Amino acid sequence: MSYEFAEGYKIRDQGATHFLTFTIMGWIDIFTRQRYRDMMLESMQFCRKNKGLQVGAYVIMSNHLHLMWTARENNLSDIIRDFKTHTSKAITRSIEEEPESRRNWLLHMFGFYANRTNANDYFKVWTGNNHPEELYSEHFLRSKLNYIHQNPVKAGLVREPAHYLYSSAADYAGGKGIMDIDLLF
Template identity: 70%
Template sequence: MTYEKADGYKIRNQTATHFLTFTTMGWIDIFSRQRYRDIIINSFQYCRQNKGLRIGAFVIMSNHVHTIWTADKANLSDVVRDFKTFTSKAITQSIADEPESRREWLLYMFKFYAAPVASNDYYKIWTNNNHPEEIHSGDFMRAKLNYTHNNPVRAGLVAEPHDYLYSSAPNYQGKKGVMEIDFLF
């Protein structure tokens, strides 16, 4: 099964390592709150433990997430779908149930983005396009790993990649990261 992309990108090889980008609808800065970042981390950990997902790298920015993933069970498209479905529901539930100064606006916006969708989604957190890029060489892998880890530096959030907690960069520097990863090198 392939996962069609609006811009022509698709996961062709379900067992290959891919660089993926998950972007929020309207580039809404939902991950400026720790609890929403933690939903992503918890889902990452669940997918590693229960779905055969290997997470080689990640960074959670305010409105997008970059990952380098491999699926041991030849089901990367399924894992992507399940990850997005679960995190969408969990984030929406958290917005509705927990203190959130932007509650009305966030729910309105995510409902607005879901309106044109032909599925049963009441709220839409993620864009459809994950821009998957199959990792085809060691050089390309290093380039995507550096791109991922340097995102917070380019955004002016930290001076060094390993200083950003919601990233795998600390792991690659021999420091304790926010979660275990599956090292690429």
């Protein structure tokens, strides 16, 4: 069974390792706040422990995530759906209930994006396109892994990939990152 995404990208093999990009609607910089970044880590860890997700690599940037995910139970599309649904609700709940200087603006923007869809949601946090790319060779995998880990360097956040806290780069450099991952090699 394949799962269709915008722009023709599909997850054809639900058990294969995929490079994914999850983007916040309107490229809003939500992950400038630590609590929202930590929600992503906690949700990935939950999926690792309870849904059979293997997190091969990740980076959390200000408004998007790049990931290398594999589903041990051949249900990658289901995990993506559940992850994005849960984190969307957690982000909006946090915006509503916790101190947030951008509260009114963020809720307005996420409400605006929800009104532009046919869904019955009050808020739309994530775009629908995950841009899945199956990692079909070791060369392609290493290329995407390098791309993930170079994101914070190219953004001018750090000089070395392993120095960025919200990334798996430290794990691949022989250290220990902030979150447990499933090394791909």
